Amino acid sequence: MDAIHINSTLPFFAKRKDGDYFTEDFTLYNTIISALQWRKLNGRIFMCTDSTGAAYYKRLGLESVWDGVLDIIPADMEGIDPEMFWAAGKLLAMREMKGDYALIDEDFIVWKKLSLSETAVTAAHREDINPDVYPDPELFCADFPLLKRLDKKILPCNTAFLYIPDEDFRRFYVSQSIAFMKSSRSCGDYLCHMVFAEQRLLAMLCGLQGIEIETLLDKDRLFVSQDDYTHLWGAKQALRDNAEYREKFLERCQNRIISDFPEYKFVIEAIENQPKIQ
Amino acid sequence: MKNSNSCLFLNGVKAYNIRQLRENFDTDIIVGYLLGGGLTQWLFEIGETEILKRVREIDLAGGDFDRKLEFIFGVKPDPKPQKIVFPNIPREVRLAVFAAKENGFDVGDTSSYKKPESVTSFSGSAGSFVRGSFSSGSFRLVKTSFFFGSGGLSGSFRPTSGGSFSFFMGKTQLTAEEYQRTKINLSSCPLNEYGYGIHRI
Numbered sequence: 001m002d003a004i005h006i007n008s009t010l011p012f013f014a015k016r017k018d019g020d021y022f023t024e025d026f027t028l029y030n031t032i033i034s035a036l037q038w039r040k041l042n043g044r045i046f047m048c049t050d051s052t053g054a055a056y057y058k059r060l061g062l063e064s065v066w067d068g069v070l071d072i073i074p075a076d077m078e079g080i081d082p083e084m085f086w087a088a089g090k091l092l093a094m095r096e097m098k099g100d101y102a103l104i105d106e107d108f109i110v111w112k113k114l115s116l117s118e119t120a121v122t123a124a125h126r127e128d129i130n131p132d133v134y135p136d137p138e139l140f141c142a143d144f145p146l147l148k149r150l151d152k153k154i155l156p157c158n159t160a161f162l163y164i165p166d167e168d169f170r171r172f173y174v175s176q177s178i179a180f181m182k183s184s185r186s187c188g189d190y191l192c193h194m195v196f197a198e199q200r201l202l203a204m205l206c207g208l209q210g211i212e213i214e215t216l217l218d219k220d221r222l223f224v225s226q227d228d229y230t231h232l233w234g235a236k237q238a239l240r241d242n243a244e245y246r247e248k249f250l251e252r253c254q255n256r257i258i259s260d261f262p263e264y265k266f267v268i269e270a271i272e273n274q275p276k277i278q
Numbered sequence: 279m280k281n282s283n284s285c286l287f288l289n290g291v292k293a294y295n296i297r298q299l300r301e302n303f304d305t306d307i308i309v310g311y312l313l314g315g316g317l318t319q320w321l322f323e324i325g326e327t328e329i330l331k332r333v334r335e336i337d338l339a340g341g342d343f344d345r346k347l348e349f350i351f352g353v354k355p356d357p358k359p360q361k362i363v364f365p366n367i368p369r370e371v372r373l374a375v376f377a378a379k380e381n382g383f384d385v386g387d388t389s390s391y392k393k394p395e396s397v398t399s400f401s402g403s404a405g406s407f408v409r410g411s412f413s414s415g416s417f418r419l420v421k422t423s424f425f426f427g428s429g430g431l432s433g434s435f436r437p438t439s440g441g442s443f444s445f446f447m448g449k450t451q452l453t454a455e456e457y458q459r460t461k462i463n464l465s466s467c468p469l470n471e472y473g474y475g476i477h478r479i
Contacts, residue, residue, distance in 0.1 A: 033479065095315055111478055145306040149289075172287040172307075175314025182313050182338075209287050222474050224456055233473035245469060252479050 001114065001163075002101040003038050003045040005031060005066070008073050008089020009052040014082040021052050022274050026239045026246060029253035029271060030232055031106040035065050036261045038104065041113045045104070048093035050075045060270040072096040078182070085181045085194050090159075095174045098167070105160040107232035120212035121164050123157035124231065126219040127199065133192060134200055141187040144180045154207045156200035160231050161216055173205050284323040286311060296326060296351070303353045305344045312336065312343055 009021050023031070038045045044067040047057065054071040063069050073089045073096075080088045094103065104110065108124065116122045127134075134156055137147045164170040177197045184193055206213050216229060232239075239246045254268050285292040286299065288307055293299040299308075311317035312333065321330040332350050336343065348354035467477035 030479075091314075095319075107473075109475070109478070111475075144310075146310055149306065168285045168292070169287060171316045171319065172311075175316030176307070176310040178315060179310035179313035209290065217474075223470065224452060226475060227478055228475070230475035230478050231473045232469075232476065235469040235472035235476055238469060238472045249469065249476075249479070256479050 001043045001116070002099065003042065003104050004093065004097060004101050005035060005045060005047045005104060005106055006073070006090045006093045007047065007049045007053045007106065008077065008082075008087075008092070009050055009056070010075065010077050010082040010089070011086035013052075014086075021056050023056075024236075024240075025271050025274070026232070026249055026253070027106055027236065028274075029250060029257075030109065030230075032062070032065050032264070032267055033253060033256055033261075034104060034106065034109045036257075036264060037109055037111060039067070040260075042110065046070055046101075048072050048089075048097065050089070060267075060274065062267060062270060065264065065267065078178075080178070080181045081184070081186050083190055084184065084186055085197065086190070087194055087198055088178070088181055090198065091174050091177045091181070094170060095178065100165065100167075102161065102163040103159070105231075107236060108160040109230040110161070110228070111230065112228045116163050116165075117212075117214050118165050120214045121157075121169075121202070121206055122162070122214045122216065123159055123202070124161040124229070125158050125215045125217040125222060126155040126203075126213075127158050128219065129155060129200075133195060135192055137196060137200075140184065140193060140196065141189075142180060142184040142193070144183045146176060147180075149208070150201075150204035151207045152204075154200075154203045155219075156195070157203045157213060157215070158219075159199050159202065160233070161229070162202075166211070169209065169211055172209070173202055176205060177201055282324060284320055286316070286320055295324060296329065300351055300353055303348070303351065305348065308347055308351075309343045312347060313338065 007023070012021055035045050035047070047053075047066045047069045049057070049069065049071060050073040051071050052075065053073075054069050057063055057065075057069050073092050077085075077088050077092060080092075082088070090103065102114075102116070102122075129152075137150070137152065140147070164173065180197045180201060181193075203213060205211075217226070235245075239249060257268060258265055282294060285294045286308075288299075288302045288304040291298075291302045293302055308317065311320070318330060318333055321327075321333060329350060333347075336346050336350075345354060469476040
């Protein structure tokens with residue numbers, strides 16, 4: 001099965017007005033292991049990005065990590081607020097990508113060969129409806145009439161991994177999600193609108209159309225030991241905040257690349273030579 | 279190339295062609311397809327080039343998408359602004375029609391009004407106006423209240439604290455083996471507390 005990684009650089013520049021684009025080292029290591037591990041067991045994987053992202057991977061010499069680096073995300077994200085909707089690039093890339101593929105977040109690794117449903121949507125796992133993260137959709141700063149017709153009781157899906165086998169349903173989800181983002185007004189929220197557009201709306205639209213959802217993991221057992229999937233998730237913040245965590249993690253990533261993918265050892269030098277987190 | 283297997287998901291119905299789209303016209307969903315880019319993709323795929331051209335002429339930075347789409351697909355009259363002619367209709371009703379049109383409310387053909395003596399209500403093609411308030415149709419109230427403070431929230435995830443992790447474990451049924459493995463994994467990789475499976479790297 002094919003897969004895609006997605007990286008839109010516009011949210012980076014919304015926060016940092018000056019300087020060149022870069023990805024944090026721990027994310028980049030994780031992305032590379034994710035791509036190489038997917039190619040090892042499951043099939044091809046492509047990096048979908050914008051022109052700045054494509055130039056960045058080329059400059060670092062990382063293009064061969066994927067089966068292709070595709071410059072398909074509009075650089076201006078079609079006017080969508082990049083701070084409010086920092087993951088909008090995922091939806092814009094999915095709109096452009098045809099055919100059968102899974103979407104894998106850069107901080108997610110699949111360690112086993114997957115066999116997925118050919119009819120149901122597969123997501124990483126469900127999430128509970130925490131009102132701090134998933135407030136009542138009627139409170140959103142958006143003029144999106146479909147909201148009032150959606151079932152608020154359906155649990156959101158974490159889309160760090162997402163496979164939608166029905167291409168027409170994928171277009172339905174992607175279109176409605178982009179429409180929601182374009183219908184939203186900037187209001188100082190940088191979390192709830194985004195995760196609604198990406199994660200909760202997906203589950204609600206599945207409910208509206210009678211599409212089943214399967215998950216890779218049980219949401220109530222995420223932190224129970226398992227060896228099939230890695231998701232950095234909130235650990236990214238811990239890695240920023242704790243230098244000791246970060247150093248040990250980077251060392252483990254380097255060792256993993258050297259042991260499992262020795263022909264890609266060159267990426268370590270490329271990553272170490274790029275700017276560090278300020 | 280024309281692809282007749284491509285469809286739009288409407289409300290529980292799939293539309294494979296324009297006839298099915300019109301029969302199951304769902305304005306909320308089709309406006310979403312328009313803004314999200316899926317409508318033009320689909321029209322291109324099914325080879326409806328004439329309609330595609332007209333849809334592409336819609337200014338996505340504008341508004342009134344529902345009425346424009348309804349007109350293009352032939353389910354409602356032309357939404358273009360027209361000179362309003364009031365044939366012997368009382369002033370109160372004319373004002374109501376004018377207000378309705380100003381607010382994007384489709385009142386249909388005003389010349390069909392037949393009760394000049396009654397000034398408290400009239401009906402249009404998409405709803406009704408009764409004693410000064412809109413009761414149905416495409417008129418929408420615009421929300422003005424925001425619930426987010428100026429600071430807002432930031433970040434994509436709130437790291438789980440040790441306390442809530444314990445709570446999580448507390449409500450999850452573990453086998454003895456899972457419990458032991460989890461303890462080992464957490465002690466070997468504290469990052470697992472914030473994500474999962476990180477020990478695998």
